[in-house]
Amino acid sequence: MAQVLNVIQRNQASLLTAWMKSMQLGIRRRDLISEAELQSQTEEVLATICSVPAESPLDNLNAAAWQSLREILASLSVSRASQGFTPSETALFILSLKSPVFALVRQQSGNDADQLYASITEIDSFIDKLALLTTDSFIHGRDQVISRQQEEMLELSTPVVTLWDGIVALPLIGTLDSARTQIVMESLLQAIVQTNSRFAIIDITGVPTVDTLVAQHLLKTITAARLMGAECILSGIRPQIAQTIVHLGINLQDVITKAKLSDAFKLALERSGRTVTRIEKTIRPNQ
């Protein structure tokens, strides 16, 4: 059974040349990867296949012998994903190993058709599995990129700022969906603890619409903040939103609302025992 692998391993050098040759110009993508890098990747993959014991099973990629090959292909796919290759280009890289191996097997088998057929079937499904592995890893790599970007975007969209000692503000901009509101809620509450703030101002001047679900989330945030010992002030409610809130029957009775962020800030200052006063300018007519 392991004959095929044995044949591959004995002809490593000639196979490498044939494999490089069989890679169509289209999938080489010289714009994305240099010839030297491609050559060294190809060498590495082939060397890894050749380094396993000759009796390793070709039908089971999960076998311990293939561990390092799996790892190499996975990291190769992930790096290709970030280089801008398509999944099929990445799979074709592996699949292009087929024809040189087939040619090699054909050479070795001579006229024994049964032997040839058995070997080709075996190596065919082995290389298919390798190609599928690159596709899986490729998608996994993409997913990681997407989820990292999502996290970064959510972090960007929730800037909690300290206005004064003990007063934080969360200026919300853009449409709020349920997932974002939840993140906003958590980071505001976290900021309250971290900055030890008794007052939190949620300013929704930049929010175009508020639906029932978002309003409920805002109310829950305000209630949770109260349970922690902080007071929330909602500011910047646009007239349309005020209308929606009333039409939807959302009860904002227990929530302190102010028209402008500055009014909310003033209230928070007052409640924490501070006032803002204008310093009288001394008029000096002679100067």
Next chain:
Amino acid sequence: MERIPILRMGNLLLVTIQVDMHDKLALTLQDDLTAKIADLGAKGVLIDISSLEIVDSFIGRTLANIASMARVLDAQTVVVGMQPAVAITLVELGMSLPGIRTALNVESGMEYLQQTTSPDLSEEADVDRED
């Protein structure tokens, strides 16, 4: 029997809950606290729950009961240090504990209790008025 210690500071009582309370322990705390308030004539109770990883409806209800009972016995209760995750969960659960006073930490909780319970404060205010 396992008990949660209650500290006395002047006319205030201080409780720090640090263990994952089973229901009976919570009820024992309720009994002990009400007895202590009555015995010592305490005017304020501060319960620090900053180490609690969860507050379920039973513990929430016990806290609310303690606050109500203390009020009947003429003492103010303030619950301090609830963690954000605990607060979010409690709200989601449907408990907003409207009757309970809260504060961010022991320091601001004590400040609140001293302001609302100190007899010296009203006397000082009188003195100010005479001036």
Next chain:
Amino acid sequence: MRKPTWIVKTEKLPIKDPNDVVIARQRVRVWALDLKLSLVDQTKIVTAASELARNTLEHGGGGEMEISEVTDGIRRGVRLAFSDHGPGIPDIKLALSDGYTSKQGMGLGLGGSKRLMNDFTIETEVGKGTLITATRWK
């Protein structure tokens, strides 16, 4: 349409006395940590476990809790199953409504835990017992 789910691994715990409720909470916390759920999600599932375990104890006369790690092929999650051979629930809709309680309390147990979890089902038969299954996905 509910997606099919598979159980990855599972653990059973008795819910026979009040101390078992504490142990149930601690085990669920360990499982939630293993799955790397966020702190808020951990707190939600542990709180729900506490509510449901107490429910099994007080209304079902004791039973058991099964914690499982489940997957639907894409997501992974923690599933809690509480079973008892108690009196059952005559009116599920009523039992799920806030404020409903058969004993003293605020009646937030079932409805509240439903809000803390993603999937929530009750199978019950009067006189036979109740099985409550609740899942929180990562």
